[in-house]
Amino acid sequence: MAPLVQKTHDAYTVGILCAMDLERNAVRYMLDGEHQRLRAQSGDSNSYTLGELHGHNVVLACLPSQQGKGAAATVATNMSRSFPSIKWRLFVGIGGGVPSAKHDIRLGDVVISMPEGEHAGVVQYDLGRETNSGFELKGFLWPLPALLRNAAQDMRSNHLGRGNRIEEYMEAMFKKWPRMAAYKEPLEPDVLFRADFPHTPGALACSRGCDPSQAVADRRVSLKAPKSTTG
Known part of the structure; x- marks a missing residue:
């Protein structure tokens, strides 16, 4: 297996945040390829998966065991500080309770x-x-x-x-x-x-x-x- 590509923190422009590990894994294994992990920045407790998706350098993180907007804000703040070139931030995961009479949303959509x-x-x-x-x-x-x-x-x-x-x-x-x-x-x-x-x-x-x-x-x-x- 070829060695993983290593890039700098400044090379990543897309940040993806998931609430659960189940969601993070689904995104991780859709990446076109993973990159070598980088040394953690001081004060950043996040664990990141780095890779490429459709030509974009992507950094992926998951909330720790606790949920909620406080935990999400901490993870997002640390990600922005460690990867200062991020332009797009996406929150990706499972949507619960979204079907309605107006939006006919089904399993798999x-x-x-x-x-x-x-x-x-x-x-x-x-x-x-x-x-x-x-x-x-x-x-x-x-x-x-x-x-x-x-x-x-x-x-x-x-x-x-x-x-x-x-x-x-x-x-x-x-x-x-x-x-x-x-x-x-x-x-x-x-x-x-x-x-x-x-x-x-x-x-x-x-x-x-x-x-x-x-x-x-x-x-x-x-x-x-x-x-x-x-x-």
């Missing part, structure tokens, strides 16, 4: 946050209050940079007519890293159950023990052709 109305596309839910008519947001975060918003719009337009290459990228990852097979999409249909339905403890799939009468029938979908969406 790729979701990119986009501004809408007065909201920037990223919602900080502690800036709000629960009312009789629902959750009322108070304030909002700054929107994504225009360059990233335009790139997302271009991608949505491209996928409308040409499809996407998600399956191709996933198959390439599984071929290169066979142990990542655990990240394959389920071969069975995606079945959405009622929110208050108690699933069978320890079951790897809902088809093994969960009561099918408790499923929301119109949410069944085959995962043969994953799509990307924005919302």
Whole structure:
């Protein structure tokens, strides 16, 4: 195996932050190649994975065992201090609770946050209050940079007519890293159950023990052709 490429801290322009190790591993093994680790900067307790993705030098970090915006802010601050040339910062991970009547999002879809109305596309839910008519947001975060918003719009337009290459990228990852097979999409249909339905403890799939009468029938979908969406 050829020795890993070593670059300087200034060479990295894209920072990716994940909340969980499960998410970090999914990003790590999609890199086109990894780079040699660099000496930690003074006062920086983060652990970084360095590499290249589609021609960009990427630095990847994960939150420590504790979660929350405080831990995320610390990791992001340390990353910015150690890698001063970072221009784009992405928070990548699993989206829980995102399906809605407006956005038909299914298991296997790729979701990119986009501004809408007065909201920037990223919602900080502690800036709000629960009312009789629902959750009322108070304030909002700054929107994504225009360059990233335009790139997302271009991608949505491209996928409308040409499809996407998600399956191709996933198959390439599984071929290169066979142990990542655990990240394959389920071969069975995606079945959405009622929110208050108690699933069978320890079951790897809902088809093994969960009561099918408790499923929301119109949410069944085959995962043969994953799509990307924005919302």
